[in-house]
Amino acid sequence: xxxxxxxxxxxxxxxxxxxxxxxxxxxxxxxxxxxxxxxxxxxxxxxxxxxxxxxxxxxxxxxxxxxxxxxxxxxxxxxxxxxxxxxxxxxxxxxxxxxxxxxxxxxxxxxxxxxxxxxxxxxxxxxxxxxxxxxxxxxxxxxxxxxxxxxxxxxxxxxxxxxxxxxxxxxxxxxxxxxxxxxxxxxxxxxxxxxxxxxxxxxxxxxxxxxxxxxxxxxxxxxxxxxxxxxxxxxxxxxxxxxxxxxxxxxxxxxxxxxxxx
Numbered sequence: 001x002x003x004x005x006x007x008x009x010x011x012x013x014x015x016x017x018x019x020x021x022x023x024x025x026x027x028x029x030x031x032x033x034x035x036x037x038x039x040x041x042x043x044x045x046x047x048x049x050x051x052x053x054x055x056x057x058x059x060x061x062x063x064x065x066x067x068x069x070x071x072x073x074x075x076x077x078x079x080x081x082x083x084x085x086x087x088x089x090x091x092x093x094x095x096x097x098x099x100x101x102x103x104x105x106x107x108x109x110x111x112x113x114x115x116x117x118x119x120x121x122x123x124x125x126x127x128x129x130x131x132x133x134x135x136x137x138x139x140x141x142x143x144x145x146x147x148x149x150x151x152x153x154x155x156x157x158x159x160x161x162x163x164x165x166x167x168x169x170x171x172x173x174x175x176x177x178x179x180x181x182x183x184x185x186x187x188x189x190x191x192x193x194x195x196x197x198x199x200x201x202x203x204x205x206x207x208x209x210x211x212x213x214x215x216x217x218x219x220x221x222x223x224x225x226x227x228x229x230x231x232x233x234x235x236x237x238x239x240x241x242x243x244x245x246x247x248x249x250x251x252x253x254x255x256x257x258x259x260x261x262x
Contacts, residue, residue: 008034009042013051018129022060081113083244088115088213091237095230097217100197102138104211105130107154109139117217134158134172135165136191137199138214144179145201145209151176165190186227188219195219198227200238205246213241 011032015023025043029036043061046052050066088099092115101113108130133143133154143151151173158166166172179185188196196219204210215227215234 005042008032008038009046012039012042013046016061016063022055022058022062024058024060028061080244084241085113085115087237087240087244088113091115091213091215091234092117094233095215097215097222100138100214100216101202102142102199102212102214104133104142104209107133107150107157109133109136109142109212111138112211131191132158132163132165134163137185137187137197138191138212138216140176140187141179141185141199141201141212142209144176144185148173184231186224188222188224196222196227198222198230198234200234202238202245203242207246210245213238 011034012028015028015031023031025036025040028043029039032039043052043054047054047061047064050064052061053064054061084101088101092099095117097117099115099117100111102109103112104110109132111127111129114127131139133139133146143154146154152169155166155169155172159169184198184200186196186198191197195216197214197216199212199214201209202211202213213234215230216222
């Protein structure tokens with residue numbers, strides 16, 4: 001198998017997301033801009049190996065059981081979720097809101113773990129959900145700790161795509177500097193209209209930004225003032241999280257070389 005074939009195959013897998021979990025052959029071919037005969041051949045191979053499943057009723061493809069197996073391999077190898085889950089759950093109980101662990105992967109933020117509170121109305125989002133780094137507290141606090149040139153590249157991409165979350169490059173860069181200096185970020189109504197979130201950064205074993213920990217809930221009961229009151233409790237637990245994360249190498253894609261001291 002050539003590198004071009006591998007690249008085409010992976011580009012096909014990349015379009016299967018939480019927002020678009022199923023694809024027909026023709027629409028998938030148009031999306032990745034690859035001849036449908038080639039796409040069909042790749043899909044057939046993935047289906048035979050268990051990576052994709054073709055629904056016999058809809059004739060559409062979706063991710064297969066094989067990815068659950070691979071996810072279990074990753075979690076078992078990392079062995080950190082067993083350690084951080086109790087910390088996240090304690091924060092969720094103390095704060096009365098959901099706690100979200102987000103990682104940086106290929107210039108996007110990905111929700112990888114969520115600990116729910118006991119509230120009846122609470123933050124509801126899927127593990128695996130991706131968003132650009134300029135949207136929402138959990139992502140902006142990551143973007144704030146990237147090198148300036150990397151920030152500009154990501155912001156320029158958002159401007160090119162005419163994303164409504166960017167009013168101007170200058171304003172966003174100034175906000176990111178403010179977030180970095182404070183060490184936390186609060187947003188309301190960015191990722192979801194009725195959701196507010198309060199986030200702090202997380203660093204890996206090389207003191208490089210790797211993600212964030214956020215408390216999220218309905219904006220009507222989760223104001224900036226309330227967030228500032230629970231900041232000491234959150235920072236105390238963040239020290240525990242960073243202590244755990246500093247002992248492992250997290251397998252996410254991070255295309256930069258900046259540390260938290262820069």
